Amino acid sequence: MPATLFEKLTVTLKSIFDKLHRDTAMPQQPADFNSWYLHAKLPQIRYIALVTTMLYLIYSVAEYHVLPDYHVKRFLLHGMLVPATMASVGILTHFPRHHRAMLWLLVLAPIAANSVNIYLNFDAGLFSYFSPEIYLSIMWTFAISGLRLRHALVSAACSCLVISIPMFTSQLPAAFVQLHLMWLFSAFSFGFVSALVLEKVHYNLYQKQMELALLASRDPLTQLWNRQKMATLFTQEKQAANVHQAMSLIMIDIDHFKSVNDEFGHEAGDIVLQHFARLLENNVRKQDHVGRFGGEEFVIILPNTSGGEALTVAHKLQQAINQYDFPTVGRKTASMGVTEAVHRHEPLATMMHRADCTLYQAKEQGRNRVLFADIGVSPA
Numbered sequence: 001m002p003a004t005l006f007e008k009l010t011v012t013l014k015s016i017f018d019k020l021h022r023d024t025a026m027p028q029q030p031a032d033f034n035s036w037y038l039h040a041k042l043p044q045i046r047y048i049a050l051v052t053t054m055l056y057l058i059y060s061v062a063e064y065h066v067l068p069d070y071h072v073k074r075f076l077l078h079g080m081l082v083p084a085t086m087a088s089v090g091i092l093t094h095f096p097r098h099h100r101a102m103l104w105l106l107v108l109a110p111i112a113a114n115s116v117n118i119y120l121n122f123d124a125g126l127f128s129y130f131s132p133e134i135y136l137s138i139m140w141t142f143a144i145s146g147l148r149l150r151h152a153l154v155s156a157a158c159s160c161l162v163i164s165i166p167m168f169t170s171q172l173p174a175a176f177v178q179l180h181l182m183w184l185f186s187a188f189s190f191g192f193v194s195a196l197v198l199e200k201v202h203y204n205l206y207q208k209q210m211e212l213a214l215l216a217s218r219d220p221l222t223q224l225w226n227r228q229k230m231a232t233l234f235t236q237e238k239q240a241a242n243v244h245q246a247m248s249l250i251m252i253d254i255d256h257f258k259s260v261n262d263e264f265g266h267e268a269g270d271i272v273l274q275h276f277a278r279l280l281e282n283n284v285r286k287q288d289h290v291g292r293f294g295g296e297e298f299v300i301i302l303p304n305t306s307g308g309e310a311l312t313v314a315h316k317l318q319q320a321i322n323q324y325d326f327p328t329v330g331r332k333t334a335s336m337g338v339t340e341a342v343h344r345h346e347p348l349a350t351m352m353h354r355a356d357c358t359l360y361q362a363k364e365q366g367r368n369r370v371l372f373a374d375i376g377v378s379p380a
């Protein structure tokens with residue numbers, strides 16, 4: 001094979017793989033329980049869809065051998081419609097944009113399978129051979145498919161309607177109908193209870209995971225965002241911003257903080273840090289992100305903010321700090337380095353480095369001052 005063709009093939013395959021990987025990647029923080037649950041269940045839905053497709057194909061072959069009057073419509077419905085629906089479900093798990101369609105198919109597949117079963121077998125004289133598929137499909141819908149309880153409930157209820165209505169007009173022996181309805185009711189009850197319990201367990205798991213995620217992203221002393229979370233927020237803000245939106249950053253360091261610990265003790269120092277954190281939070285906008293980067297060093301990310309605007313915010317903060325009476329220690333000051341992203345894709349590390357150097361200059365120049373990092377232009 002010529003190298004160029006091979007290269008083209010490799011690039012195409014890689015782009016398909018990248019797309020699949022992007023599409024199936026778990027979001028950093030799912031918006032709500034619905035999307036968390038769906039992402040948690042995707043592998044289950046994918047593999048169950050695959051196994052169900054294969055079993056229906058085998059079932060179709062088995063039918064061919066069991067039934068003397070095997071008809072082509074049996075093959076079309078049982079051997080093709082249901083497996084094709086389940087195979088589509090499996091494929092759609094890879095494409096988040098089509099997850100809604102995937103769920104619809106997953107809800108409809110058991111109803112279709114049960115309708116086909118009734119249509120093909122109800123009057124065929126061998127219904128008792130085929131009725132186990134019905135009970136199994138009700139359990140499958142609730143406990144195996146990966147559907148949420150409410151979706152499974154709709155699907156199973158529709159299946160039960162499709163299955164039960166013909167029973168009341170049938171010529172089947174009354175005892176058989178009674179037993180059949182009994183098994184149907186049992187399958188529904190067991191399935192419903194297992195789906196209910198599963199959903200409760202998943203909800204608890206979701207809550208615990210959210211609690212842990214919150215704990216892992218906060219600085220325990222001040223409850224501000226920690227360094228790792230600030231990096232995530234910075235990336236998210238960059239992705240959400242449009243080409244014309246600026247992004248700025250302020251780095252703040254309390255002046256002579258060591259003397260607080262030395263004079264008043266570590267506990268008094270901790271309280272100062274906590275008050276300082278609240279002071280920062282209360283003097284920035286809701287969309288700004290305040291974090292503690294260790295020690296007495298704080299960082300504020302200001303999305304959609306020019307360097308000039310960030311400088312104004314920093315001066316406002318400086319004034320608030322200067323006027324604040326910290327418990328035990330009284331007045332404190334802080335030095336700040338302000339910077340603006342030089343371009344849309346500038347990483348957090350280089351902005352931090354610039355702000356840090358500027359902060360160092362502010363300290364050198366006597367502390368309690370705000371300096372703007374030189375980025376080649378004056379702050380707008």
Ligand SMILES: Nc1nc2c(ncn2[C@@H]2O[C@H](COP(=O)(O)OP(=O)(O)OP(=O)(O)O)[C@@H](O)[C@H]2O)c(=O)[nH]1
Pocket residue numbers: 221253254255256257258259261265266267268269270273294295296363367
């Ligand atoms: N109470 C308390 N102190 C801390 C904490 N983290 C760091 N520190 C103290 O913060 C002090 C930082 O001191 P330095 O980095 O020398 O700076 P500074 O005294 O603030 O002086 P300048 O920054 O140069 O104005 C050290 O004494 C640390 O022990 C903390 O969580 N709680």
